[in-house]
Amino acid sequence: MHAEKNVRDALDKSVEKLESASQAAHDKTTKEVVDELGRMRANFRDVYNKLNSNGESLNTALD
Known part of the structure; x- marks a missing residue:
């Protein structure tokens, strides 16, 4: 009976x-x-803003 409790306690701790x-690990x-x-x-x-800026510059250059 005592050994059983020790095993159960050890398993609980594990x-x-x-x-x-x-x-x-999850956190x-x-x-x-x-x-x-x-x-x-x-x-x-950043990439989106650069693409928009480059597009606007291209449109301005082509006008």
Whole structure:
């Protein structure tokens, strides 16, 4: 009976550690993805603005 409780306690602790590590990995990955999406949006806006500016310059040059 005592050994059973020890095994159960050890398993509970192992599961808690696994859950904790899993949550930490999830949080880290989520932050990295959100940060990268922010950088991608900024890069997209920059390219979009440059394309619009170049288009306007071309239109002006052709007029």
